[in-house]
Amino acid sequence: MLGISRKKTGWIGIDVGTSHVKVAQVVESNKRWHLAAAAIVPRSLVWDHAQSGKYNETRDEIATAADLRRYLVGKNAAAVLPMTICQTHQVDGALSLATNQQGKLRQLVEAATCQTAEHLQCAAWHAETLDQGTSPVKTNVISVPQVWTDNLAQEISSLGWNCRTIDAAPLALARAVSLALSRKSKDIWAALDWGYSQATICVVQNRRAVYVRPLKDCGFKHILQAITSELDIDHNQAVQLFEEHDLSAAEGDQRAQVILASISGPLAKLEFEIRRTMSHLQTQRRQIVPQGVYMFGGG
Numbered sequence: 360m361l362g363i364s365r366k367k368t369g370w371i372g373i374d375v376g377t378s379h380v381k382v383a384q385v386v387e388s389n390k391r392w393h394l395a396a397a398a399i400v401p402r403s404l405v406w407d408h409a410q411s412g413k414y415n416e417t418r419d420e421i422a423t424a425a426d427l428r429r430y431l432v433g434k435n436a437a438a439v440l441p442m443t444i445c446q447t448h449q450v451d452g453a454l455s456l457a458t459n460q461q462g463k464l465r466q467l468v469e470a471a472t473c474q475t476a477e478h479l480q481c482a483a484w485h486a487e488t489l490d491q492g493t494s495p496v497k498t499n500v501i502s503v504p505q506v507w508t509d510n511l512a513q514e515i516s517s518l519g520w521n522c523r524t525i526d527a528a529p530l531a532l533a534r535a536v537s538l539a540l541s542r543k544s545k546d547i548w549a550a551l552d553w554g555y556s557q558a559t560i561c562v563v564q565n566r567r568a569v570y571v572r573p574l575k576d577c578g579f580k581h582i583l584q585a586i587t588s589e590l591d592i593d594h595n596q597a598v599q600l601f602e603e604h605d606l607s608a609a610e611g612d613q614r615a616q617v618i619l620a621s622i623s624g625p626l627a628k629l630e631f632e633i634r635r636t637m638s639h640l641q642t643q644r645r646q647i648v649p650q651g652v653y654m655f656g657g658g
Contacts, residue, residue: 368395371431371520373424373438375417375511377406378555378580378657382424384431392538396430398423405580406443406556414506418514425518436520438511439531440503443556443578446472447529447571448500454483468502480505482527486569499571501527528552529561529568536653537566549649551633553656555579558629560636562647569647570640574632579657581625589621 367387374381383397400420425431448471454463464481479502486497508525515522532550540546545565552559558577562570586597604615633652640648 368432370523371433371436373421373436373515375438375440376402376555376657377441377443378402380417380420380424382421382427382431395432396427398427400424406441414504414510416514417511418517421514422518434520435523436515437524437526438515438522439526439528440507440511441554441556442528442552442559442573443554444507445501445503445527447573448472448502449486449571450498450500452498454485454498464500464502467500471500476502478504478506480508484530484567486567499529499568501529501571503527528559529571532561532655533563533566533568535655536563539653547647547649549652551652551654551656553577553579553629553654555657558632558656560633560652562640562649564647570644572636574629574636577625577629577632581628582622585622585625586618590617 369385369387369392372381372383372385374383379402380400381397382400384395385392386395387393400423402420406415446468448468450467450471461481464483465476465479468476468479468481481500481502483498483500486499511525512522532552536548536550540548547562547564550561550563550568552561556578558574558579560572560574561568583594583597586592586600587594590597592600600614600618604612604618606615606619608615610616637648
């Protein structure tokens with residue numbers, strides 16, 4: 360007897376980046392997830408000043424990606440904002456996440472930054488819990504200007520989709536890493552989100568982003584800037600070089616070797632920050648030292 364294959368379709372996912380907007384949807388079949396549709400749309404103008412507090416529109420890029428609508432199923436959507444406009448903090452102690460009051464979270468952010476947080480939208484999740492035997496218990500708090508969440512939700516709704524949630528990038532990265540692991544896996548991995556404006560590293564344990572750290576001055580834009588400066592070409596030509604040459608197999612490819620030489624500085628900076636992060640974990644948080652790294656983002 361032939362069994363009937365049951366399929367489960369995920370929400371429409373929208374990754375709002377500072378240089379590109381990505382839209383995708385996955386389908387679960389036979390207990391495995393498969394990419395059903397995807398689009399990557401470059402911005403007409405890169406967000407170089409995303410932290411200025413002013414909202415930068417995304418509707419046109421999402422609308423362009425929505426041309427895939429005939430391949431997308433349903434109207435429920437979830438979005439992720441870039442880490443460059445977010446702030447993350449880790450506080451000692453456990454919050455009651457069942458109540459998760461915005462007022463309490465804003466107070467924690469204000470205590471950490473000595474700045475008002477009235478304009479921020481906040482979320483929190485436990486980093487290390489009592490059943491892991493850690494002391495003290497820690498909680499992660501992430502915040503983003505509410506003008507961004509409100510406007511993005513409105514833009515998504517104007518395209519006919521239901522914006523069910525605007526997620527924090529660390530939580531999305533943790534779920535992405537978990538999809539690559541077996542359901543019973545207890546392994547600890549890191550996720551490196553090499554975004555255009557900012558690189559962020561997260562440690563994932565028990566499907567949770569237990570540690571989050573932005574890597575200073577390590578965004579992928581520094582790689583492109585090094586190429587444009589060293590080779591005297593423009594941004595689009597630098598991107599084209601990456602598309603045409605495999606830098607992981609540069610031997611025998613003279614142009615690839617030239618590209619590698621031109622980006623040695625930014626790569627060394629990225630390596631230094633990753634090693635610095637791992638050194639900190641080895642000395643301060645040995646219970647969450649990752650065994651490897653999954654890479655995400657434009658890089």
